[in-house]
Amino acid sequence: MKTETRKTIESSVKENRSHEQKIERCIILLTNFFPINEKSFQSLSDEEIEHVDQFIYRFSKMQDSMGMRLIPALFTWLEGDTTPRPFLDILSRFEKLGIIRSVEDWQFFQNLRNNLTHDYPESIAQTVETLNLLYGEIKRFLSIFRQLEEIWNERSSQICYK
Numbered sequence: 001m002k003t004e005t006r007k008t009i010e011s012s013v014k015e016n017r018s019h020e021q022k023i024e025r026c027i028i029l030l031t032n033f034f035p036i037n038e039k040s041f042q043s044l045s046d047e048e049i050e051h052v053d054q055f056i057y058r059f060s061k062m063q064d065s066m067g068m069r070l071i072p073a074l075f076t077w078l079e080g081d082t083t084p085r086p087f088l089d090i091l092s093r094f095e096k097l098g099i100i101r102s103v104e105d106w107q108f109f110q111n112l113r114n115n116l117t118h119d120y121p122e123s124i125a126q127t128v129e130t131l132n133l134l135y136g137e138i139k140r141f142l143s144i145f146r147q148l149e150e151i152w153n154e155r156s157s158q159i160c161y162k
Contacts, residue, residue, distance in 0.1 A: 005077045009152055012070040016145050019062035026055035027138060034135045041128050052131065056116050059134060062145065063113045067106075070148060074099075078155065099151050100144060109141050 029051045033040065044052065067087065075090045076082055078097075091103045100106065115130040134141075 002077065005073050006156070008069060008073040009077060009156075012065055012073060013149055013152060015065050016062055016070060016149075019058045019065070020142055020145060022058045023055065023062065023138065023142065026051055026058065027135075030055060030135065035132045036128055036135075038124050038128050041124060041131075055135075056131075059138070059141070060113050060116065063109055063141075066145060066148070067110070070145075074148060074152060078151075100147065105140065105144065108137075109144075112137075 033044070033048065033052075071090060071094070072087070075085070075093065078099075079093070088103065091100065091106055094100045095103050112130055112134050115126060116134070
């Protein structure tokens with residue numbers, strides 16, 4: 001169990017580091033556009049839209065990967081428990097252990113991701129508002145990953161595997 005879980009965590013950390021690097025690049029590329037409004041959003045060039053799309057895509061992929069792979073596997077590894085648990089229970093446990101700051105932080109970013117998944121032409125105002133929120137809070141999101149990675153690095157180095 002530990003070896004398989006370890007491989008899942010290591011793979012997920014590597015995947016999320018890649019997403020993180022690309023998000024950091026997007027932050028730089030989008031600096032001149034944010035905060036954005038409906039008019040400026042609608043007048044973005046194709047290249048600028050590609051940067052926004054990459055930002056959304058990498059955030060969504062990272063949020064999914066952390067939620068579906070990293071957090072559950074890290075929970076299993078830390079707790080030594082393979083019993084399936086509701087995701088909110090895992091987050092609550094991580095909050096109690098000080099691994100994440102709060103369950104609400106994760107839910108905030110999950111809501112942003114869900115809002116960005118639905119891209120309807122009549123909802124430009126919501127898209128713009130969500131993008132501004134995400135751009136303003138992306139460093140906080142990345143810090144969740146960094147905290148999980150730090151916990152993994154600290155705790156995994158304390159165990160020897162043969």
